[in-house]
Amino acid sequence: HASSLPSFFSPLGHLSGEMLQPQDTFPDDGAHFFRVDKRRGAISFGSADYNLVVEPRLERRGAIWMTTAESAYLRSLGDLSSSVRRLRMICHEKRTAGRPDALLARRRSSTTLHLLRMELEKSAKTTVDACNCGLCASNERRIPTQSLFKQRSMRQHRTCNSKSSRVPFLSLEESPRAKVKSVLAQADHWSFDVFALHRATSGRCLSTLAMHLFQKHDFLDTFDLDYMKLRKFLDLVERDYFCGNPYHNGIHAADVTQATHCFLSDNRLSQHFSKLEVMAMLLAAIAHDVGHPGVNQDFLISTSNYLASIHPGKKSVLERHHCKTAKALLIKSQLLGHLPSGEVNRILDIMETCILATDMSQHKDFMTQFEVLVSAGKCLESMTVDEKTLVSQMLVKCADVSNPCRPWKLSQTWSHRIMEEFYRQGDFEKGLGLNVSFLCDRATTSVPKAQSGFIEFVADPMFTMWNRFVGSSFAKSLCRNLDNNKASWDDVASRLEDDDDELSAADSEPEDAACAASDASADC
DSSP: OGGGSOTTOOOTTGGGTOOOOOOSOOOOSSSEEEEEEOSTTOEEEOOTTOSSEEEEEEOSTTOEEEOHHHHHHHHHTSOHHHHHHHHHHHHHHHHTTTOTTOOOBOOOOHHHHHHHHHHHHHTTTOOOOOOSSSSHHHHHTOBOOOBTTBOOOOOOOTTOOSOOOOOOOOOGGGSHHHHHHHHHTTTTSTTOOHHHHHHHTTSOHHHHHHHHHHHHTTHHHHTTOOHHHHHHHHHHHHHTSOTTSSSSSHHHHHHHHHHHHHHHTSHHHHTTSOHHHHHHHHHHHHTTTTTOOSSOHHHHHHTTOHHHHHSTTOSOHHHHHHHHHHHHHHHHHTTTTTSOHHHHHHHHHHHHHHHHTTOGGGHHHHHHHHHHHHHHTOOGGGOOHHHHHHHHHHHHHHHHTOGGGSOHHHHHHHHHHHHHHHHHHHHHHHHHTOOOOTTOOTTTOOHHHHHHHHIIIIIHHHHHHHHHHHOOHHHHHHHHHHHHHHHHHHHHHHHHHHHHHHHHHHHHHHHHHHHHHHHHHHHO
């Protein structure tokens, strides 16, 4: 409340609801100037950077002027924008007390105000049963908004006991933010639909999910992360994912991030990783394919791409590019700038090792090392730092190729997306006169057979080994989904083969008839 503010906080008396009259002059002491604030909702802040005291000339009700000391106090409250909104609410409530015809709508944008006017014009015929308390009508038409995602419905005055029909408007359950919340509520479940989150957030599923998981794991308080720096980093990463890629885009990064969260939430693993290690693995999952061009390493090398020239003669060209890009964005956002150098180096090391492990050309080497570790029967408590790092690498690797373990509908969607990206690379290679890479030819590669083979030779051995190591119910459910999806792909492949046989038989019938007719004519 305004009465609880410090004595130095006195924005020119308009908290009391007085009408501010424009002043032509200010007390002239040789160092005062003024400017005119005419825009609705204008807010001016003083600054200690200026030698001159600049005071505003307020020509409308509601303009707020704050000196340096006052603005510093608001910033000390934690959230400047919410504090200003709170002050505006106090002003509005005091001005409109006892005015049943008042329409209170906080300004967001001209588009929002236009939509509000349209909704209220449509509902002009709606009758409101007032209770003569003098506040119902004003609060009935009050439209508070808290963010760009949400429009709250009209609400009655809480002291009103009689029933009143509300003005029709977008309710919280129908708002976009409510849809985002309902999707994020399933982020702990393996059946999480990342495509639904992509639609609900209008293409910002990665940053939305990552922010949700960071808050869920309490990283902001544990490591004293700045919210705006974290938001900046996530926005930079999401922008560096090419939305034109059918598979390696921000949706895939969000899917891998959610899968990593599920693996880390397994009871057999959650107790053995520190908060710093968990955050580093989630950061690796968020940025593991950042800047992916949509083609594989062989294509970059054969076309003399600049990415291949940056790392000449080195393995994992794409993964090294992802690592360097992720580190550059961390430096640009200054997300970890306040942490000790030892913690920062540890986070960067985990990120780099986990991202490099996603290179499928090194898959056999990692599987061999992990099989030796599992066969030794070591538990996480007795592992060395290198062995624990290997477990982290395998965890992110499993999350990266976990699409075949998802429920059938999601798995099928991801399979068609990755094959479409392969086909596009094959089209590029044909256009350049290069040899078409494996699984990249539209004319000869079958999606069901390709996916069934990937499950049999890559996914099944890896997740079976992971199940041997963890032995949890979650790991066993992944293997069951894998078997079910392989059976579904085999069924689709068999049906497609039957259809091809029928088509080939139908095509051969006219030819057989023509041959029989020619033989009969020859006999005659």
